[in-house]
Amino acid sequence: MGDYILAIDQGTTGTTVALMDATGRLRASVNHEFPQHYPKPGWVDHRVDDIRASVEKGIRGVLRKGVCKASEIAAVGLTNQRETALLWDRETGEALNNAVVWQCRRTTEFCEALKSAGHEKAVRRKTGLVLDPYFSASKFRWLLRNTPGIKRRLAAGRVAGGTVDSYLVWQLTGGQQHVTDVSNAARTSLMNLKTLDWDSELAELFEVPREILPAIVPCSGLLGHTRGVRGLPDGIPIAGMAGDQQAALFGQACFAVGDAKCTFGTGSFIVMNTGGEPLHSHAGLLTTVAWQLGEGGKPVYALEGGAFICGAAVQWLRDGLKLIRRAADVEALAAKVEDHGGVEFVPALTGLGAPHWAPEARGVITGLTRGTTRAHIARATLDAIALQNADILRAMEKDLGRRMRPLRVDGGASANNLLMQIQADVLGRKLLRPQLIETTVAGASYLAGIGIGLWRGTADIRRGWQAGEEFRVRLSAPARRRRRASWETALERTLR
Numbered sequence: 444m445g446d447y448i449l450a451i452d453q454g455t456t457g458t459t460v461a462l463m464d465a466t467g468r469l470r471a472s473v474n475h476e477f478p479q480h481y482p483k484p485g486w487v488d489h490r491v492d493d494i495r496a497s498v499e500k501g502i503r504g505v506l507r508k509g510v511c512k513a514s515e516i517a518a519v520g521l522t523n524q525r526e527t528a529l530l531w532d533r534e535t536g537e538a539l540n541n542a543v544v545w546q547c548r549r550t551t552e553f554c555e556a557l558k559s560a561g562h563e564k565a566v567r568r569k570t571g572l573v574l575d576p577y578f579s580a581s582k583f584r585w586l587l588r589n590t591p592g593i594k595r596r597l598a599a600g601r602v603a604g605g606t607v608d609s610y611l612v613w614q615l616t617g618g619q620q621h622v623t624d625v626s627n628a629a630r631t632s633l634m635n636l637k638t639l640d641w642d643s644e645l646a647e648l649f650e651v652p653r654e655i656l657p658a659i660v661p662c663s664g665l666l667g668h669t670r671g672v673r674g675l676p677d678g679i680p681i682a683g684m685a686g687d688q689q690a691a692l693f694g695q696a697c698f699a700v701g702d703a704k705c706t707f708g709t710g711s712f713i714v715m716n717t718g719g720e721p722l723h724s725h726a727g728l729l730t731t732v733a734w735q736l737g738e739g740g741k742p743v744y745a746l747e748g749g750a751f752i753c754g755a756a757v758q759w760l761r762d763g764l765k766l767i768r769r770a771a772d773v774e775a776l777a778a779k780v781e782d783h784g785g786v787e788f789v790p791a792l793t794g795l796g797a798p799h800w801a802p803e804a805r806g807v808i809t810g811l812t813r814g815t816t817r818a819h820i821a822r823a824t825l826d827a828i829a830l831q832n833a834d835i836l837r838a839m840e841k842d843l844g845r846r847m848r849p850l851r852v853d854g855g856a857s858a859n860n861l862l863m864q865i866q867a868d869v870l871g872r873k874l875l876r877p878q879l880i881e882t883t884v885a886g887a888s889y890l891a892g893i894g895i896g897l898w899r900g901t902a903d904i905r906r907g908w909q910a911g912e913e914f915r916v917r918l919s920a921p922a923r924r925r926r927r928a929s930w931e932t933a934l935e936r937t938l939r
Contacts, residue, residue, distance in 0.1 A: 445515025446897060448888040449505070449679075451498055452881075453523040453607050454687065455479070455544065455709050458494070460501030461881065462510050463888040465897055467907040469881060470511075473504035480541065485548040485793065491529055491538035494607065495614060503674045513675050519615065520683035520891030522690035522883050523607040525630045528582035530590060530655070531610060533603045536618055540590045542607070543582040546709075546751065546793055550581035551802050562648060569635050569642055571721060571730025573800050579606055580632035580649035587650065597652065604655040606631065608684055615681060617670035623657040624666075625742060626689040629732040634659065636721045636730065639742060661735040662689070663894040683890025687883050688712045689733050692745065694886030695851040695877065696908035698901045703839065703847050705866075706883070707856035710796070711753035711832050715746045715839045715847065722746060726838035727798025736893060736900070746842055748797030748835030752790040752806075754856050756824050759792060766817045774859045777821040784819040785810040787933035788827045798838045801938055809933050825859070829866040830930045836870055849873040849913075853882040860914075868918035869926055878911040 446465040452458065457476035463469050477493035506513055526545035531538050543549070554574045557563065563574040572578055583604055587593055596602045603613065609623045628634040628641075633651060635642040639659060646653050660666055662685045669679040685693065688706060692714045695704040703715035714733065721730050721744045733745040752759075757773050760766045767773055787809045789795075794802035808820070840847055852874050856862060867874045879885055892898045918926070 445511060445517055447511045447516050448518055448520055448891050448897070449502070449516045450520045450884045450887040450891070451501065451522070451611065452687065452884045452887060453494060453498060453521070453611060455524045455546070458497035458501050459884060460498070460505045461884045461888070462505055463885070469879060469884065471505050471508040472881065472884065473501050473508070475500045475504070479544065483549070487544040487547040488541040489527065489544055491531070491542050491610070494542065498611060499673060502672070506674055516675070516679055517897060518680050518682040518891040518895045519669065520887035521608055521611055521681065522685055522687050522887040523611065523627070525606060525627055525686035525688065526577055526579050526582070527607050528579040528586060528604070529607070529610055530586050530602055530604045531613070532596065533601045533618070536614065539593065539596070539602070540586055543586060545577060547582065548576045548794060548802055550576040550585050553581050553584065557648070566632060566645065569645060570632050571629070571636050571723065572632050573729070575800055576802060577796070578630060578632040580645070580651060583651045584649050600654070602655045604651070605657045608686070609657045612667055612681060612684070615669055615672055616667040619670060620667035621657045622660045622666055624660055624662045624684040625732045625735045626662055626685045628659045630686060636732065639732070639735070661737055661740055663734070663736045663890040664738055665894065680895055682894030683887055683892070685734055685886060685890055688714050688747065689745070690886030690890070691853055691882045692716065692733055692886070693889055694882035694884070695853060696901070696905045697851065698905060699848070701843065701845055701848050702851070703836070704851040704853060704882070705832055707753055707828070707852065707854035707862070709753065709755050710749050710751045711828060712749045713747065713832060713835050713839070715843065717744050717746055717843060720744060722842060724838070724842045726841050727800060728835070728838055728842060729797065734890070746839050748838065750828070750831040750835070751793045751796045753828050755792065756788070756790040756828060757856070760821065760824060766820065773821050773824065774861045776818050777825050778861055779818040780816070780822050783823045783826050784815060785812070786815055786819045786823040787930060788820065788823040789933050789937040790824070790827050791937050795937070797835055799938060804937050807933060807937050809936065825862045825865055826869070828856070828862060829869045830927070832866060833870045836872070847872065849875050851875045851877065853877065853880050863914045864917065867914040867916050869923060871916055871920070871923055873916065874914040875910045876912045876914070878909045
């Protein structure tokens, strides 16, 4: 074996597979997209075979780059879209239904019924999560009630369930390992934050049999070995695994309490390190596990808030309104105007996430006049992305009781310099964009490298992390308050 890490980042719209060397340098990467399916309004599916095929193509594609031979791969690290739920057959590995994606709202009615019955307080106390269709448990219930032939397979002990990480480990190990890591398990509404194990009362509440669930393991350590993977030799250790947002937090070297990162992707996801004990939010945020290194290692916890629509809002300008030809064109269009011109866009296209948790909210555009142009709508879209994030970050500071450190940013949209400057201005905090913006891939690689001893621990990672560009606050405090007041007026209309 050599000293290269193969990192698999299985995301919502595609899969990236990358190679990192022992110096922490990203040497090669490939991406393969696959379609999302929308069988009904508010429903989002993935065909599981599309996920598997994108990973297999990615592995073959990155090795064709010629950076290293397959025999020189020392370990595999995994990171994945979280909350997406799926079922498969233990004997054949066949998917039993489409995967229900984290964005999907099909279980809203069930979650509302649990709220009405008074269960939210207990769920939140045990899991750190709100009762919302976002999380996996209600999706598992839906799959178990709507998959043909499921009762027969359950009776025969043939049903395996899990999030995407579990399925990928199953496939990579030839069906030898059915595991999930603590960061993914923490997003299901079925794991107890204190015990780091499945909670029997929660499993009963959501009608999910514990026997279909994977074993919960740390994020770093020996999780299995490759077996029967086309293009890879058998026996490569799978040594790192985390949900994509926790992997990005790790990849950003956010190892101190108060360190936070924002990933600008399909949605925007903000995670702040809160240390060795769960910090329960009083401001509508989520408490989650950030990572656990090694068997018996002490878990690190985090606060998290996510806006469901970030890059997806720009995609809507492109695909729905046809205002731009490419997503990257939004920056130049928005830069044609000095400000939003009174236009406000609240992008509640799939409801509102933290800190509002309003699944039935729908998007609004206000403040239109005869003077409104495409550029004003584009600028209002970038403002909205930044303002949603600022709402979440202020709530985090309130919960933590301290001012946050400079915000570290990553994800595809973090390359948009105008958006990053707007974010710094409406937040009133400096932003740091790292030299390596593929921080999700980096986090998976670092976890796997620590798992095999390539890096000794977080101190090695911190020394290697390098900031690329800083975005300092340019907007005055009074102007920031006025901008926030205009946004909040539009937000109130959305929440009525």
